[in-house]
Structure formats: C-alpha cells, structure tokens
Amino acid sequence: MLRKRIEIKHLTRVEGHGGITIELVDGTVKTVHMDILEGTRFYEALLKGKGFLEAAAIVSRVCGICSASHAVTAQLAVEDAFGIRVDSRTVRLRELLLLGEIMESHALHLFFLLLPDYMGYPSALDMARDHPIKAKMGLFLKQLGNRIQEAVGGRAIHPPNVMVGRFGKVPGRQVLSDLLACVEDGLALTPALVDLFASLEVPVLLEEATQYLALSSRDGYRFVSREIAATDGKVFQASEFSRVCNERVVAHSHAKQSLYSDRPFAVGAQSRVVVNGGELTGAAAEALERFVSAQGGMGRGNPISNSMAQAVELVHALQAAKEHLVDILTNGAGDAPPETVIEPVKGTGIGLTEAPRGILYHRYDFDDNGIITEADIITPTAQNLANIERDMRLVAERFGEISADGVVLSPAMGCLANRDLSFVLQVIARAYDPCISCSVH
Amino acid sequence: MDQLVIGIFGLTGCAGDQLTILNCEDELLLIAEKVTMKSFNMASSRELAGRVEVALVEGSVCQPEDLAMLREIRERSRHLVAFGTCAAFGGMAAMDQRVHPEVLRDTVYGPDGEPFEAIRARPLSSFVKVDFVLPGCPVEKGQLLETLSCLLKGSFPDIACTPVCAECRSRENLCIVLERDEVCCGALTRGGCGARCPSLDVSCAGCRGPVEDAYYAVNADLLKGRGIDREKIRKKMMLFSAPAGMGERLEREFD
Ligand code: SF4
Ligand code: SF4
Numbered sequence: 001m002l003r004k005r006i007e008i009k010h011l012t013r014v015e016g017h018g019g020i021t022i023e024l025v026d027g028t029v030k031t032v033h034m035d036i037l038e039g040t041r042f043y044e045a046l047l048k049g050k051g052f053l054e055a056a057a058i059v060s061r062v063c064g065i066c067s068a069s070h071a072v073t074a075q076l077a078v079e080d081a082f083g084i085r086v087d088s089r090t091v092r093l094r095e096l097l098l099l100g101e102i103m104e105s106h107a108l109h110l111f112f113l114l115l116p117d118y119m120g121y122p123s124a125l126d127m128a129r130d131h132p133i134k135a136k137m138g139l140f141l142k143q144l145g146n147r148i149q150e151a152v153g154g155r156a157i158h159p160p161n162v163m164v165g166r167f168g169k170v171p172g173r174q175v176l177s178d179l180l181a182c183v184e185d186g187l188a189l190t191p192a193l194v195d196l197f198a199s200l201e202v203p204v205l206l207e208e209a210t211q212y213l214a215l216s217s218r219d220g221y222r223f224v225s226r227e228i229a230a231t232d233g234k235v236f237q238a239s240e241f242s243r244v245c246n247e248r249v250v251a252h253s254h255a256k257q258s259l260y261s262d263r264p265f266a267v268g269a270q271s272r273v274v275v276n277g278g279e280l281t282g283a284a285a286e287a288l289e290r291f292v293s294a295q296g297g298m299g300r301g302n303p304i305s306n307s308m309a310q311a312v313e314l315v316h317a318l319q320a321a322k323e324h325l326v327d328i329l330t331n332g333a334g335d336a337p338p339e340t341v342i343e344p345v346k347g348t349g350i351g352l353t354e355a356p357r358g359i360l361y362h363r364y365d366f367d368d369n370g371i372i373t374e375a376d377i378i379t380p381t382a383q384n385l386a387n388i389e390r391d392m393r394l395v396a397e398r399f400g401e402i403s404a405d406g407v408v409l410s411p412a413m414g415c416l417a418n419r420d421l422s423f424v425l426q427v428i429a430r431a432y433d434p435c436i437s438c439s440v441h
Numbered sequence: 442m443d444q445l446v447i448g449i450f451g452l453t454g455c456a457g458d459q460l461t462i463l464n465c466e467d468e469l470l471l472i473a474e475k476v477t478m479k480s481f482n483m484a485s486s487r488e489l490a491g492r493v494e495v496a497l498v499e500g501s502v503c504q505p506e507d508l509a510m511l512r513e514i515r516e517r518s519r520h521l522v523a524f525g526t527c528a529a530f531g532g533m534a535a536m537d538q539r540v541h542p543e544v545l546r547d548t549v550y551g552p553d554g555e556p557f558e559a560i561r562a563r564p565l566s567s568f569v570k571v572d573f574v575l576p577g578c579p580v581e582k583g584q585l586l587e588t589l590s591c592l593l594k595g596s597f598p599d600i601a602c603t604p605v606c607a608e609c610r611s612r613e614n615l616c617i618v619l620e621r622d623e624v625c626c627g628a629l630t631r632g633g634c635g636a637r638c639p640s641l642d643v644s645c646a647g648c649r650g651p652v653e654d655a656y657y658a659v660n661a662d663l664l665k666g667r668g669i670d671r672e673k674i675r676k677k678m679m680l681f682s683a684p685a686g687m688g689e690r691l692e693r694e695f696d
Binding site for chain 2: 042058
C-alpha cells in the first residue's frame, strides 16, 4: 500500500493564511482539506448591538481587497430593511465603485498573482525586471481601479463615502472627467490585454460538470441584483439565498463551507460569465469569444478558466465604467446629495452583490432603533471552498502518480506533466483567487 | 548598495495595509529596486527566512498562532513596526473587550463548531516591544512611502500626532458635531489622513487610533452639549481602538 500525505503549510500569492492537506492511499484520495488557518474576528458577533449607521464601516474591514463590496452590500441590506429607495445617480455611482474594485482586484490577481506562475517567476516584481511592459499594463489597470474607488468611495480601501441611501459627497465634474480620460486610456490597452491572456497555454485541469451560481441580470452584465441563477436553470430570490447555499461549520477550517443541493458549487468571474455572458457587449463579448476559441468554453468545468473570465470582466469593467461616467456627467454630477431622513424599521434586510470573487450576502436583523440584533455574512470564498476541495480531489485522483519519492502528475496532464502534485494544488487554489480574510470573518 | 531588508507579515486582519504597499503602483518598481521584501506572502511565493532589519506587522493578535508568530518575528527583527490600526491599537476585532471571546466564537460558530481557542484580540504592544507605529485603517499611502524612504536612510519619520479636528479645520469643513449633532471622533483621533472623512461630510470613525494628549473633558462637554446619546458615543469611540480605552476615558469625563 502506498500512502502519501502532502501538506502545504502556507499558500502564497493568495490573500490570507491558508494551507492544503491531502492524503492519498494507492490511487484514491482519503482526505483533501483546504485548511483555513486565519484567525477569526467574529464580525457577525461584533455587529450585534451596533447601530445601522456603523454597519458599513465595520464590515468593510472584513477584507482589504473587496471592502467596497462589503460596504455597498451592507448599505443595501440596511436600505432593504428600512424600505429606503435610492436615486439613480447613487445606483450608478455604486456600480462604478464596484467596477473600480473589480478592475483593481482582477488586475492584481491576473498580473501579480497568476502571471508569474505562467511565466516562471516567484513574484511579479521578479517578472517585472524582464517584462516591464506587461508589468506596467497590470499596474496601470490596477491603479485605474483604485483611482475610481478613491474618487467615488473616498479611499481605495475601506471607502468611507458609501452611506445609507447616498454618498457623503458626490465626486465633482472635474474628478469624473479626469476619470473618464483614464478609462479611455485603459480601453486602449484592452487589445493587448486580451492578446496577452489569450496567448497563455492554459492547462485543462478538469472537465467536470460544475454547478455555477451568480446573481442574474437581465438588463446587462451587472454586479448588483436581487436574483440568483444557477446553471441547472433554477432562479432564486435574495431571501432564499441562505437556504440555497446552506452554509455550515466544518471541522478542519475556521471558514464555513456551502453546498447547493448537497453538492459543491462555484461562484466568481467564471460563474458570472457562464450565467450572464450573453449580456456582454462590444469588446468584452469579443474577448470572451476569443478565449473560448483559444482555450475552450468557460462552462466546461476547468477552474483555470476563471482567470480568463477575469480578463473578460476587466474589459467589461472598463466599458461599463465609461458608460456610467458619461451618464453621470450628462445627467448631473457634483450637485448636493439628496438629504434623507432615515427612519429605522424593525425587521430584516438583505444585501446582495457580486464581489470580485462571487456572490456576497449580508443579512441583518434590526430592532426599532436600528440596532443590529442578528447578522449573517456569507462570502464568496467560503462558498467556493467545497468546490476547490472537490477539484483538488479529482485532479489528484486522475493524474497523481504516487511513488516512494512523492506524487507527480501523469503525462496526461499536458504541460503540467511530471510537475509535483503540490504545485498543481496551489495552481487550483490560486485559480479561484481565494480571499481568505473574507472566508474567515 | 546593500538593499534594505524588510519583512512583511500579517497576523489576523484584512490585509488592507499589505495591499496598500501594492497600491503604490507608481513607486512599486522603484521600491523593489531598493528594498528586499521578505515573507510578503501575498505577493511572492519565495520563502525567505532569517533576520530582517525592519518588520512591518499587520493585524492584531486573535489566536495563539498569532502570538507565536509575533514572538518569532520580534526575535528575527531589529525594528518592529505596528503596521496599521489593528496592529497598533487592536482594530475592529478588539472592539468588544468586555465580551468574552468564547461568547463571540459561539455566536458565530454555534454548537457544531470544533472548539478552537479564542483569545481576546489585542494590539502588538500588549505582547512585544513595538518600535514604531504607522496608524490607519488602512495606513495612508503617503505616510507609508515616507516611512520607507526614512528607513532607507536609517531612521523613522516624524509622524504628526495632532488630532483630525485640526486638519479638518484647516480644510475649512463645517463641523459635523455642531452642524448635525452627530458623534465624530475627530477631536480624539490622530490625524495624518487630512481629515479624510469629514471632508466627505462623513463623521470621523476614529480609524487612526487615539491621539496622545487629547482634550477629553472639552470633547465630553461638547458632545454632551449637543444632547447626543451617551451609548451612541461610546459605541462609535470603541470601533478601532477599544483596548486604548478612548470611549471609557470620555465616559469618565461625562460623570
Ligand atoms: S488596520 Fe484596518 S486595514 Fe489594517 S488589517 Fe486592520 S482592518 Fe485591515
Ligand atoms: S477622518 Fe477619522 S475615520 Fe476618516 S480616515 Fe481620518 S482618522 Fe480615519
């Protein structure tokens, strides 16, 4: 009997502290664990007893990378509970903010965390020495995302400007036209961006039927919606989500895990493209076609395609940001924000957004004074964990060849043949772009 | 020239301060030329053990593993910097100092959870010597760059420790406490952010931690005078630096 245990103590080039443990006995995988070792801050408990005005500031600190999503989702939940409607400019500015976050986060992942794997460097800084043009493109797009978040959210990380029902200060005309000029520069880079990622030799790690979940949008490719669609054709309302994803505590990790009809499922860029790809237009739709013809369809269950979906979304984010900016500039920028008197209402509110890594759900219960009595936060990475473990198990079982020295991948693995299994497990984890701080909150 | 060797470490936090390093897009390549960044797991898969000149430590101590890691970092580093408000003052995770961490844990994980040890979240200085504090949630990019350039010259910068209020006034903002009878932590919070929030017409949440010689009595009178609910004040003041007792000190002045 050949027994092998592989332990990756510390995953690198992901956000936070996580490891992988896998145990193989002959040809079968006994256990595979994504060990989330990050300390817990107990946000759901900390929120109890705090007022609705403080919710967004508190929860944005769950995660430095997707703080804008947490802040917006929190306000959506508060507004849902109190029956507050926001004006169309606020809706657009929030979308713009989320697009900025998508740009920053995807550019960070694609250029800093992923590309070094493909180009054979330990870090993007090492890669930058030999490939300055690629590095600069990544830095430009990342910075553009941050500029948008600074201008709209008031800071690139933990945006204080996102308030209940409104923005503290609406960015002025000059700020918005400067942003528009930068977005145009970004759009000019998209052909090179698509060329770069379409030219990568993307390994097919798996082709396994996968359940994808994303917020569904019938009026364009959006990041805010109150409907969730699954690739089995079912559609759910916001109030059904916690039942649908069925989050539970697992023994080996501080992060909870989710299952859809007792099976793992995926959320994130790839899921969004699979569910809503038909809503993409222009250069983003073309980019998608290009990736599909070069590297295969997004929906066939290869987790590595998530990165290509992120590249498609980068193109989309630039296009959509331009649309929002043009609209806001035409229909009024910089006027005083609408004064709102907020009357707390006892009850429950749910906020849902598509954060860079997938569906983000916040639910708060309030008392008559707007004090939170119960809170539930379900993050994208926590939803993905079971699917990540499933993918690792399948790859190890199908392609792992155990010998006395270790486990390597069989020739069937194509460009990854003979690589160490532990390398590929990290490649799988990184493809999901996990955000460990989010998953343990 | 010998490169400056900096270690970048994350305990329990949101990685926002480490991300701020990566957000210096214009300067990043230049920094990489002059500084060797060790253990920057978020950006690099190169493992480098050994000693560092300066350790930037983000996050607070929330579990026994954090404490073990912190002690090891202290051993390995000549200078240790509390990098961000969690590290410096405890941050969000430490806001409910009066609630037992096991109660917090059971609220989130319920009876099914594998019981793991939860310790009361604390800032770094509760356990080890901290040589320099770079406050902010997250740290301000300008101050981060200033710190790096001083470190290259072998010193720490002089970081202003005047309250946010002073910066707010020099930006000629209307005072949120006076105009809207809302709680604002600006008088007790250290500046350096250029009164970021009040300049957006949003009250200061105290994210940079307490200023050293604040006028608690004057501030208590001011807030009391506007008829603001005491509980509201306490809850706002404890968000980012509860272990430093900003809320309690203010409350004492109320009586
Ligand atoms: S200080 Fe703020 S930015 Fe830094 S880790 Fe803590 S929550 Fe994140
Ligand atoms: S104004 Fe207050 S809350 Fe805002 S950035 Fe400055 S210290 Fe932080």
